Amino acid sequence: MEVVVAAAIGVLTAAGVWLLLRPRTFQVIAGLSVLSYAVNLFIFSMGRLSIDKEPVLEAGVPQDLMHYTDPLPQALVLTAIVISFAMTGLFLVMLLASRGLTVTDHVDGDKGDV
Amino acid sequence: MIAWLPHLIVAPILLPLLTAIVMLLLGDRRRWKAAINLGSSALGLVLAIALLGSVHSHGVPAVIGVYLPSNWDVPYGIVLALDRLSALMLVLSAIVGLCSVLFSLARWDRAGVHFHPLLQIQLMGLNGAFLTGDLFNLFVFFEVLLAASYGLLLHGSGRARVQSGLHYIAVNLVASSLFLVGAALIYGVTGTLNMADLARKIPQVAQADRGLLHAGAAILAIAFLTKAAMWPLNFWLVPAYTAASAPVAALFAIMTKVGVYTVLRLWPLLFSAQAGASALFGADVLIYGGLATLLFGTMGLLASQHLGRLAGFSTIVSAGTLLAAVGFGQAPLTAGALFYLLSSTLAISALFLLVELIERSRQAPSVLLADEADELPFPPDPLQPAHDVNLDDEQRVVIGKAIPASLAFLGLSFIACALLIAGLPPLSGFLAKFTMLSALLNPLGLGSPGAAAGMSGAGWSLLVLIIGSGLLSMIALSRAGMRYFWAPQDRLEPRLRIVECAPIVALLIACVWLTVRADPVMRYAQAAAESLQQPSQYIDAVLSARPVPNPPALTTIGEGSR
Numbered sequence: 001m002e003v004v005v006a007a008a009i010g011v012l013t014a015a016g017v018w019l020l021l022r023p024r025t026f027q028v029i030a031g032l033s034v035l036s037y038a039v040n041l042f043i044f045s046m047g048r049l050s051i052d053k054e055p056v057l058e059a060g061v062p063q064d065l066m067h068y069t070d071p072l073p074q075a076l077v078l079t080a081i082v083i084s085f086a087m088t089g090l091f092l093v094m095l096l097a098s099r100g101l102t103v104t105d106h107v108d109g110d111k112g113d114v
Numbered sequence: 115m116i117a118w119l120p121h122l123i124v125a126p127i128l129l130p131l132l133t134a135i136v137m138l139l140l141g142d143r144r145r146w147k148a149a150i151n152l153g154s155s156a157l158g159l160v161l162a163i164a165l166l167g168s169v170h171s172h173g174v175p176a177v178i179g180v181y182l183p184s185n186w187d188v189p190y191g192i193v194l195a196l197d198r199l200s201a202l203m204l205v206l207s208a209i210v211g212l213c214s215v216l217f218s219l220a221r222w223d224r225a226g227v228h229f230h231p232l233l234q235i236q237l238m239g240l241n242g243a244f245l246t247g248d249l250f251n252l253f254v255f256f257e258v259l260l261a262a263s264y265g266l267l268l269h270g271s272g273r274a275r276v277q278s279g280l281h282y283i284a285v286n287l288v289a290s291s292l293f294l295v296g297a298a299l300i301y302g303v304t305g306t307l308n309m310a311d312l313a314r315k316i317p318q319v320a321q322a323d324r325g326l327l328h329a330g331a332a333i334l335a336i337a338f339l340t341k342a343a344m345w346p347l348n349f350w351l352v353p354a355y356t357a358a359s360a361p362v363a364a365l366f367a368i369m370t371k372v373g374v375y376t377v378l379r380l381w382p383l384l385f386s387a388q389a390g391a392s393a394l395f396g397a398d399v400l401i402y403g404g405l406a407t408l409l410f411g412t413m414g415l416l417a418s419q420h421l422g423r424l425a426g427f428s429t430i431v432s433a434g435t436l437l438a439a440v441g442f443g444q445a446p447l448t449a450g451a452l453f454y455l456l457s458s459t460l461a462i463s464a465l466f467l468l469v470e471l472i473e474r475s476r477q478a479p480s481v482l483l484a485d486e487a488d489e490l491p492f493p494p495d496p497l498q499p500a501h502d503v504n505l506d507d508e509q510r511v512v513i514g515k516a517i518p519a520s521l522a523f524l525g526l527s528f529i530a531c532a533l534l535i536a537g538l539p540p541l542s543g544f545l546a547k548f549t550m551l552s553a554l555l556n557p558l559g560l561g562s563p564g565a566a567a568g569m570s571g572a573g574w575s576l577l578v579l580i581i582g583s584g585l586l587s588m589i590a591l592s593r594a595g596m597r598y599f600w601a602p603q604d605r606l607e608p609r610l611r612i613v614e615c616a617p618i619v620a621l622l623i624a625c626v627w628l629t630v631r632a633d634p635v636m637r638y639a640q641a642a643a644e645s646l647q648q649p650s651q652y653i654d655a656v657l658s659a660r661p662v663p664n665p666p667a668l669t670t671i672g673e674g675s676r
Contacts (some may be wrong), residue, residue, distance in 0.1 A: 046302035
């Protein structure tokens, strides 16, 4: 499982960085979204991967990390998801404004080769 | 009175938040919003000064106010911590914020609907970042201030702003991702996000995990250094700051200082000399990165003709000086750097405001300006106040009245800004640079024999670069001053409004005050720097904070009242 998660994070990051460096604004925003998925998965994995364990306390289960998964990274991921979603939305507005003002979707507003 | 005093620590966050909420509910009533914004910013300044007084009045040992917003036990809940450094930054951001609001009243707040709420949210993010003692909470406040800054940067719209805003947002979003990765790595290794707890746990990290911890800290540092505008992470800064409207750019002058603040807060705390195998991790990066930034900023200053770009590169020069000085990790040098931080932020903020007034007074705008002026969303001659300007409002009566000798005012203010930024006597910029140079030459205190002989190569480079950048910025600024003030050209008598001049005068007076009262300010900076170099004070204060016990059972209270 560790290999699968690590590979997923790696592939997402690589794709995100590649897209981020592309000249079109839409590719940049897609890259940022993919990158934020990778980051969210990464935060999640920092709480150690475990199967069939819960982050909330249950009656009758000993209260230690042998029997639960760490709840804190999950809370952090929630915050990070909300923030990155909002920022992506804001960036989308910028993208449209830039497209409207410069009549091109190049990140520099140039009409060069895109 | 005493009972609610500890709660004052959270007030610099709550006040702007509540103000912004109230202003959003007001809808289109701009004059109400302006009045509320001004009042709230002034109140924020009073609050910040009160907090500074409470931190400083108690005498020699560092007094650190700790507040637990959710009343949880310390390493688990969020902590706000107020020490000398954060109090200083609170006052600085309140001053800059107030001046920015005041300046915007003249005309900029009319260029968009949500200027006032955004500005308050920005102040909330700044204050929160200065106060928080938790790594993830720091991320949240960073996002708050960045989200507001995206909106503020776009204030006034226009092609230049949208274009540079696009780059600014993309760079900052990537930096935020790196922040998250770094914070998550550090949490994965140490199991805590509380800064004081982190500082306690870092020396105990197993040798096998230390590489991972350092990787996390380095990734985190990239996020901070992007905000602090360290070369080569600072190419976004000049276009964005030049494109921003004047009051926004003035407020942004403190944004790079947030990056410097986080470095100042976290680096001596987490990687202090007592941090075992991690002691002073990354000092070289700070020193040489700061030196490179200083060099880059100075070159940029020399290469720019446009006044806005000059101000932008001055920001970079100031950031580079600060980062390099902080990287040495010596209390006297850090004290000088703190004084320099105050002086340079105020001066650059004033310069950004001044730039707009000077540009407006010119009749033959350069190509860059023409591009911008075409797309201003209000009529091309905004100097004539509209007829519907309210005359019964105290502030509005004076609008449109030409100040005699307004050109003299512009010229003198420009000279003052140039002196402050270049660090020439008699103003505070000189004192700040002099203190840093003196601390560099005498790391063991004044007059210790053979001190200069023990200076490292980096120390000499910083010495040379500080002096050299002062000279070169003076050349660049005086060249610009000659072009703008002495070149014969047909120009109208610039018409300035009192609300526009007042913030510039206030910022410059603050610098003069820094010069006159240099002794107490310097003592304060020294105390702040010394407590930064002794992280145990901060760690003990935060970790010994206890949640307020629950009130006694409700029944007993009920019986008492009955």
